[in-house]
Amino acid sequence: MRTSLNEIERIENYLLQKNDPSQHLRFEVSLMCSGELREKVSQQRELYEHIRCYGRKKLIEEIEEVHQRLFKEPEYIRFKNKILNIFNARK
């Protein structure tokens, strides 16, 4: 693997806590010595956050699609009426 990819792997092991204590300590020493590495660690942390948001966004889209299907497609009309009746009965 390319050096830059190995570095991403090392940062991942640190951030996702896959290291044993001595590896962890060694990585923290490298962090203290290199501003560039610190910058990359923070970029990678941000990257994981974006991936999480992306995954959740996709999940929300899928759930909404299912909701729309149940309330719009004729196949599910009985389901839809059952739900609407629950709320209409109260009025």
Next chain:
Amino acid sequence: MNETRESRKKLFLHLYQEVFPQLAAYISKRGGSLEDAKDLFQDALIIHYEQTRSEQRQESNAAYLFGISRHLWYKRYKENKASPMALENLPETAELQEPSHPSKEILLTFLEKVSQKCMELLEAVYYDKISMSQVAKKFGFMGERSATVQKYKCMEKVRELIKEKKMAYEDFVE
């Protein structure tokens, strides 16, 4: 990848039909609206998914899902009663309503447009928490090792894209 989405939608469709009527009755009895029931249920589905995704047991767990929904309703109701404006900033659910930050939305749309394959791969690994051997199978790699190398390549690529986008944005703001 589509296989994951399709089987997930099938599961949601099943859970909706099994749990939502019961929840709707519960919420309606307590003065909530259909919109309340929908919001609660969708948040509960996300929580349920995120809690069970890595266990490879995506079977329907209706009672558990109903429990989460009821808990969310109780929390909202209680906090809403304490302060009428509190509905918008609930800790557990506020976290779920995050895609409101416009620049974040723009960035995610951009990343999907220019690097969809990578975003889907990274999503499968880090959000869906699918094992590397399954990832290899799904995305057509020779094995775990080449899937892992591709994962790191994608991370490098997307990281650079984010950096460029941020720099372009800063130039624009200055």
